[in-house]
Amino acid sequence: MRICWIQPTTKLDALAPVWNTLEAEIPPLLSPQCSVEFRYTRQSTNFTRSLYAEHLNSVAMMDEALAAERDGFDGVYFGCWNDPLWETREVLGIPVASVGEQSMLAALTMGQRFAVVTVSAKTAVAIERDIALYGLRERAIARPARAITPESDTALLLGAVRDPFESFIPRFEAVARECIADGADVILVGCAWYGPLLRRAGYRQVSGTNIAVIDSTTVALKYLEAMIGVARATSIVKSHGPQFASPPQEKIVQARSALATPR
Secondary structure (H helix, E strand, O other): EEEEEEEEOOOOOHHHHOOOOHHHHHHOOOOOEEEEEOOOOOOOOOOOOOHHHHHHHHHHHHHHHHHHOOOOOOEEEEEOOOOOOHHHHOOOOOOOEEHHHHHHHHHOOOOOOOEEEEHHHHHHHHHHHHHHOOOHHHEEEEEEEEEEEOOOOHHHHHHHHHHOOOOOOHHHHHHHHHHHOOOEEEEEEEOOOOOHHHHHHHOEEEEOOEEEEEEEHHHHHHHHHHHHHHHHHHHOOEEEOOOOOOOOOOHHHHHHHHHHHOO
């Protein structure tokens, strides 16, 4: 069982400690028969806090997803809450999972109402949009996606690789406590990179409470394992109704050729 983890960015040298940590921490969490390969987009805005930049990144992420299917992977995982999940499900014939949808679905089995604490106000907007799109609004608190302040930056992320308790967790908990006061009994880490860093540090609940903090990344990957297992057992990957029916391959090729047109 081979999973392709697709990042929304190129393999930035400045974030090498993050990549090295993820590539060391994630594989041992998967089933023995499952492996994961990390792939980075060949082109990216290397910025996700913009609807426009997200749109551009989505094209690059889908290119990697199409390549992953051609390369024989059994499933694709988008390692960012800003993702082209449904667009990719439409065109691929293998299971496609995202850190967002899969972790939120898992949260429904863990508590009554969830919240997502994320890294920026723009990311919170994107996550709240997805919560509504996925039909999960009734199982989340009011204003279900909320951002830490100050927002995350490279220094905070690299600091969390060393010790998330120093700077990141205090910012995270300040927002998580507001979510708990508003009824959340499950808190999802709204970043595919921070989640494993918190889990590695042994941080699993908001201090002084019994409220779980979920490493959304690990949960979503385990969910994808199950999706692949279901596809193998039932021979069903997705519905072929209007939403996710794959267009004819020649139409996809024709559509993608538009990207090569100079302007």
